[in-house]
Amino acid sequence: MKLAFVFPGQGSQYVGMGKNLAETYPEAAAVFQEADAVLGFKLSELCFNGPETELVRTANTQPALLTVSVAALRVLANAGIQPAMVAGHSLGEYSALVAAEVLSFADALRLVRRRGELMQEAAPPGTAGMAAILGLEREQVVAVCREAETLGVVEPANFNCPGQIVIAGEKAALEKAMELAKARGAKRVVTLNVSGPFHSSLMLPAARGLAPALDEVEFYPPQVPVVVNVSGRILTDPKMLKQSLLLQVQKSVLWEDCIQTMVAAGVDIFVEVGAGKVLSGLIKKINKGVRVFAVEDAESFQRTLAELREVG
Structure with missing residues (x-):
């Protein structure tokens, strides 16, 4: 059994996400408390109770999804479930870098908050x-x-x-x-x-704005291999991982390639960590031979845990 964690991006958000995790597991609740403290506003309240009109604003959606993914990640880690590889779809790449210990959660939060603001501003509404x-x-x-x-x-x-x-x-x-x-x-x-033409050259202003924010943050060598969106390949050099985040804003997300790379490396079980099951559906279409689980609340965590123990 070779296990990979994958992390969802924008579009997976919904009002109520993470609430059950935070109410059930202290380690998940601590993640939401840290997010509130780092960002200086009640992100937890936005995730748990909305309103949806605020949650779907890119500058809010991105840190919200990151926080839910990291909360689920901490619950898995507390149960002794560790990945052999990680990847994330678009915004989810930041969650993957937290999982690989390349980025601290606090630094990732500040970066995705800024990334969301810049992406929101890059193209005038309706254009x-x-x-x-x-x-x-x-x-x-x-x-x-x-x-x-x-x-x-x-x-x-x-x-x-x-x-x-x-x-x-x-x-x-x-x-x-x-x-x-x-x-x-x-x-x-x-x-x-x-709210914009994400992952296209029209996002070049957002990439330029993100560069100074990335320069201020320390990136560490990954503890597990990270497969990145811009190439669909494994990167291990912290400088290259930082550069890939800059390119990723304005380049195509090669998600199919990411999954194929992981399967070629021996991954046969994927766990989608965070809100929704968008990636689970995509992975099943990419390779029907792998097993796919999703963890977004206590019920899905317990079910995944039981299945992993059975196959492990």
């Missing part, structure tokens, strides 16, 4: 967005984006799993790419309810 294209191959989506670029910036943003690719770009170019994708036989093309 750009994202869309999911279902049922086309990578090459087809890349070709569609190139063809639509006569109207502005549009690029592949997330290679999530076979047949599910997200694109991001300026409004006119994005709409043209969506039309072309439908014409090329996409099963579905769905506009995403997000």
Whole structure:
């Protein structure tokens, strides 16, 4: 058995996330208390009770999801469950770096709060967005984006799993790419309810703003291998891990590649650590031969623990 932890990104948030963990496990409650103290406001209250209108603001969503993931991580660690490898989807890469002891939780919190603010500011509301294209191959989506670029910036943003690719770009170019994708036989093309064209070159201002914040933070050698979004490969050098976070803001998330790398390294069990089960669904589509669990509350933790003890 070779176990990997994976950590969700933006889109997995919901009002009430982490509340049951904090009420059940003191180590999880301590994580929320630390987050409140570091950020100087009641992030815990926002996670547990909303309002949703505030929780979905990128500057709040990012530290909120990180905190829920780290709370679940601490519960797993307290039970003696440790990963052999880690990865995170977009924002989730910060949670993975906390799990690998590259970043302290407090530093990660400050970074993702700043990252969220910068990403929120990078593109004026209504000028750009994202869309999911279902049922086309990578090459087809890349070709569609190139063809639509006569109207502005549009690029592949997330290679999530076979047949599910997200694109991001300026409004006119994005709409043209969506039309072309439908014409090329996409099963579905769905506009995403997000506040900006994340993981595209339009996020370059956010990357520039994030650079000084990253420079102030100490990155340590990872205690377990980290697979990064920008290359889908393992990185062990702290400087390279820091650089990958800078690139990640404005480059495609190669999630399918990340999972394939972990499977090739012998991982046969994945545990999604934090809110929701988005990554669990993607992993099952990438490789049907691996086992996938998710831990977001006491019930899912106990169920995962029982299953892991059985296979272990």
